[in-house]
Amino acid sequence: MRHSSTSVLGSSLVAAAFVLTACTGGGGNGNGGDGAAEAEGPQTLTVWHYFAEDAQVELMEAYKDKFESANDGVTVDNVYIPYDQMNSRLVNAAGAGEGPDIAVFNGAETSVLALGGALAPLDDYWSGFADADLVQDSVLHSMDDELYAVQGYVNLLGLWYNAEILQELGLEAPTTMDELEDAMAEAEDAGYRGITVSGLPNSQGEWQAYPVLSDAGFNYENLDEAALTSALTRVATWVDEGWLSQEAVTWDQTVPFQEFSAGETAFAINGNWQRGNAAADADFEYGVVALPLSDTGGVYLGGEGQGIGINSANPDLAWQYLEQTYLDSEGQLMALETVGSLPSREDAAENELVTEDEILAPFSETVARFGANYPDPVVPPEAVGDLQVGMGQAWSAVIGKQKSPEDAAADIIATLEGLLD
Structure with a gap:
């Protein structure tokens, strides 16, 4: 982009x-x-x-x-x-x-x-x-x-789930990435799809990738190639196992949620801004939990x-x-x-419309547990665009099977070293 x-x-x-x-x-x-x-x-x-x-x-x-x-x-x-x-x-x-x-x-x-x-x-x-x-x-x-x-509001990612699929399979909403993958495997075995995400090769892809990358221990201050390879291998496995469609490389954040709202997909990594669309389009019981990340995980606070x-x-x-x-x-x-969307004013954020909303509460929890500045303050302003596109391209290339996780990680690390030097 x-x-x-x-x-x-x-x-x-x-x-x-x-x-x-x-x-x-x-x-x-x-x-x-x-x-x-x-x-x-x-x-x-x-x-x-x-x-x-x-x-x-x-x-x-x-x-x-x-x-x-x-x-x-x-x-x-x-x-x-x-x-x-x-x-x-x-x-x-x-x-x-x-x-x-x-x-x-x-x-x-x-x-x-x-x-x-x-x-x-x-x-x-x-x-x-x-x-x-x-x-x-x-x-x-x-x-x-x-x-x-x-910004008049804050947007961020959470884990949407189809409560009816999980109930049918006898599963609870996942609290770790391993539990998420186990649930996706069971959903796939039962004839459902596992998960939807955006795999666009631009800033939307980088936004979507960041929680998975940071969960594995990667960040822009610590360019750990092994951690990045591990994260990209995880999403490559999602594609290999049939939990995530390769078509995600063409999806912005609108299409994945439309796919989730159709009712045949167990999970979607998507944003709080989809609440209105879920209420209008999802003809099934659904819910949201904070993304099941490790202690190193981060979720961009964007909008x-x-x-x-x-x-x-x-x-x-x-x-x-x-x-x-x-x-x-x-x-x-x-x-x-x-x-x-979550208010950026303190008085509006304390309104009961936020504090008592079952869908928004997990996003508020995410802000406290995993909230990360967007863009990362360590990135020079003149490098933000190239960094976002470069990482988005790496994420997309792995989902689309254009590159192996190892090659994608090595290539983007070389690019990032130049941008962040």
Whole structure:
């Protein structure tokens, strides 16, 4: 999808065939409320996002309605950009003096977009934000001591399970990776599928791989080739045993959950944001537990970053949108109820909608037990893109049987040594 600050802004930009033009009106004054919009007359804010799942699209529309209702004369235009095109289109548009007012993107890729000149610094807005102290520091994305993106929520991976399949087999939800593999084997023997994951050769693949890699003792501070080989051998075994389909190399995180929701698969390593989709699509009893990792295991605390486009004609109004949607307590609870995303504000995170939810509680447990910064702070900002793509490619190559675990580990270790030196 992208490489690093230089290569992404090379190959991926060449791949982008056209640039989207932002539809923006006159600049707002940032004072909030109806008066700001009325004083400037009709205005349009353009929001670029990559959401295709129904619940996520519903949330974008809910934010649109919330902001338009509070600000007469303002229209919010939500524009879908495919995930694998978002970075290149943002950077291309910035170079052409165009682009959205607001961008919603993979928060871990903030440095890629900032290095590409696509985002405006947010420091002045953040320093004036009355509720800044309520927002977790882990959701602030800076580069060179300048803030470029915030997150209105936290997303992470857990282990979804089909409770009816486990009950039929007389099994409990697994608490270790060995128990998970034993359960997958029994499910396969009974005519079910074992597990679904994303095997894309990009940052989504690296995101999906990290818990398995770290469970085996691998991390980016300690480039242990033996530990990495062990982790990749584990997932190769899943494919060899028929528990995981090789088709996973073409699956983003949407397709694996659709496969799980069809009811013939025992497990899915997927996110809290699937709660709404599970309720709508899964015609069976299901549950979630924390990923059954070892003491070295880690789960990325990710989610979408929200930033202001560098060429926004309405930067004050764009920030007003962020304050009243993603960074607002009510707005964060809307994301919780609609999608299942965990709030990044302390007051919203303490709401009973989080603490008493059977699906969200295991994700909250995961944050405490296994939560890991995303991206890893040891990775230089200019290397984030290449590292994510490189590891995603290694993960995908093993699932797709293009490389052995040993070869994939050796190749990516050589790449990582150069990136992290």
